[in-house]
Amino acid sequence: MAERADFSARWIAKRAAKAALAGALTAAGLHHAVRLLRRRQAGGSRVLILSYHRVTPDFLAAARESLPSLLVSTGTLRRQLLLVARRNEVVSLATARRILAEPAGNGARGDVVAVTLDDGYAEVAEHALPILASLKIPATVFVPTGYVGTERRLPHDRLHAVLSELRRRGVPYERAGIAPPLQALLTACAETGPATTLDRLIARLPHDRLVALAEALEARLGASERDLPKGTRLMTWDDVRALDAAGIDVGGHTVGHAVLSNLPLREARRELAGCRDDLAEHLGKAPRHFAYPNGYYTPAVQREVGAAGFEAAVTIEDEENRRGQPPYGLKRKVLWENSTLGPVSWSGVVATCNVDGVFSALGLMRPVPGVRPDPLPEPPASVAPAPRPEAGSDPGPDPGPGPGATPERQAAS
Numbered sequence: 374m375a376e377r378a379d380f381s382a383r384w385i386a387k388r389a390a391k392a393a394l395a396g397a398l399t400a401a402g403l404h405h406a407v408r409l410l411r412r413r414q415a416g417g418s419r420v421l422i423l424s425y426h427r428v429t430p431d432f433l434a435a436a437r438e439s440l441p442s443l444l445v446s447t448g449t450l451r452r453q454l455l456l457v458a459r460r461n462e463v464v465s466l467a468t469a470r471r472i473l474a475e476p477a478g479n480g481a482r483g484d485v486v487a488v489t490l491d492d493g494y495a496e497v498a499e500h501a502l503p504i505l506a507s508l509k510i511p512a513t514v515f516v517p518t519g520y521v522g523t524e525r526r527l528p529h530d531r532l533h534a535v536l537s538e539l540r541r542r543g544v545p546y547e548r549a550g551i552a553p554p555l556q557a558l559l560t561a562c563a564e565t566g567p568a569t570t571l572d573r574l575i576a577r578l579p580h581d582r583l584v585a586l587a588e589a590l591e592a593r594l595g596a597s598e599r600d601l602p603k604g605t606r607l608m609t610w611d612d613v614r615a616l617d618a619a620g621i622d623v624g625g626h627t628v629g630h631a632v633l634s635n636l637p638l639r640e641a642r643r644e645l646a647g648c649r650d651d652l653a654e655h656l657g658k659a660p661r662h663f664a665y666p667n668g669y670y671t672p673a674v675q676r677e678v679g680a681a682g683f684e685a686a687v688t689i690e691d692e693e694n695r696r697g698q699p700p701y702g703l704k705r706k707v708l709w710e711n712s713t714l715g716p717v718s719w720s721g722v723v724a725t726c727n728v729d730g731v732f733s734a735l736g737l738m739r740p741v742p743g744v745r746p747d748p749l750p751e752p753p754a755s756v757a758p759a760p761r762p763e764a765g766s767d768p769g770p771d772p773g774p775g776p777g778a779t780p781e782r783q784a785a786s
C-alpha cells in the first residue's frame with residue numbers, strides 16, 4: 374500500500390500519464406458524453422453518493438502510519454466538495470433516496486450528490502464538520518457504536534498497524550510467530566503487502582477471528598491498540614451528539630464494525646439491533662440509514678437491515694444508482710486523497726474524470742460487487758449447533774477481491 378502515498382519517479386510518471394489522459398478526454402468533452410450516458414442509465418438525473426473515511430490536516434504524515442486509502446486531507450476534501458457542488462446539487466442521503474424512488478424519466482431535476490463518511494473517526498467531528506458547515510453541505514456519518522467513547526480502535530486499523538510493523542521488521546507473514554491456528558489463517562491470506570493482506574483477511578475471516586488475530590499479533594510485537602496514531606481514535610458520544618445537533622444525519626455501521634456477510638445471521642441481527650439501539654439511546658431517535666462494513670452484504674443481510682428498521686443501506690460499489698432500485702444496496706463512490714491527485718498535486722481534470730465516471734467507463738476503474746452468497750440455513754434451536762470451525766482450519770474459498778480491492782482503493786472499510 375506504500376505506493377498509494379508514493380512520490381517515487383515511477384508513481385509520479387503513472388499519475389502523469391493518467392492526468393494527461395484525463396486532460397485529453399475532458400478537452401474533447403468526453404466527460405459530458407459520459408455524464409449523459411450515465412444519466413440515461415440512471416433513468417433520470419444522476420444520484421451520486423460519495424463515501425469518505427478519515428479527514429486529516431496532513432495527508433502525508435498520516436499516510437506514513439495508517440492506511441492511506443482511508444485518508445483525505447482537509448484541503449483536498451474542500452476542493453473535492455467544491456468541485457461536485459459546482460456541477461451538482463448537494464443533497465442529504467434521505468433526499469437522494471427520495472429522488473431514486475421517483476419514476477424513471479424525470480429529467481427535470483439536475484444531477485445530485487450526497488456525502489457520507491464512514492467509521493465515526495474523531496477526525497470527522499474535528500476536521501470535516503467545519504468544512505461541511507462552511508460549505509453548507511449536508512452529510513451522513515456512519516458510526517460503529519461499540520467503539521464510541523472508548524480507546525478501542527477498529528480492527529482494520531489494528532491489523533494494518535501490525536502487518537506494517539511485521540513487514541518493517543522483515544518478518545514474513547507466514548512466520549509471524551503466533552499460535553498455529555491463527556498463523557494458519559494469516560498464512561492463508563498472506564499477500565505481498567499489508568493492505569492487500571488485510572483485504573483478504575477482512576473478506577474471509579469472521580469478525581472474532583479478525584480481532585483475535587489483531588490481539589495475537591499485537592502481543593507478539595509488544596504493541597497495543599491504544600498506541601495507534603491519534604487519528605485512528607473514534608468519536609465520543611458528545612461528538613456524535615454535536616454532529617446530530619449540527620444537522621448531520623447519523624447512521625448505523627454495526628456495533629463492532631463486523632463484516633455482516635461473514636457472520637451467522639443471528640449475530641448479524643444482533644449487530645444491527647445493537648447499533649440501532651445505541652444510537653436511539655444517545656440521540657433520542659432511531660437511525661434511518663445503515664452502511665455495510667467493508668461494503669459486503671448478502672440478500673439475507675439486506676432483509677435483516679430492513680427488519681431492524683433502517684430505511685436504506687449503502688454499499689461501496691462504485692456503480693450508477695438507478696431509479697426504482699431496492700433501497701438496501703445504494704451504490705457509492707469512495708473518494709480519498711489520491712482520487713483527485715495528478716502527478717504531484719491536485720488535478721482538476723483527474724477529479725472531473727473520476728467523479729463523472731469517465732475512468733470507470735473506460736475500464737480504468739473496476740467496480741467490484743459487495744454482494745456475497747447467503748450462508749447455509751441455520752439449524753433449528755432444538756438441534757445442537759455444529760461446532761465452530763477450529764481457528765486454523767481453512768477459512769473457505771476465496772471470495773475474490775472485495776469492494777475495497779479496486780485500483781483506486783484497497784483495504785478500506
Ligand SMILES: [Zn+2]
Nearest residue numbers: 491492666786
Ligand atoms: Zn467502516
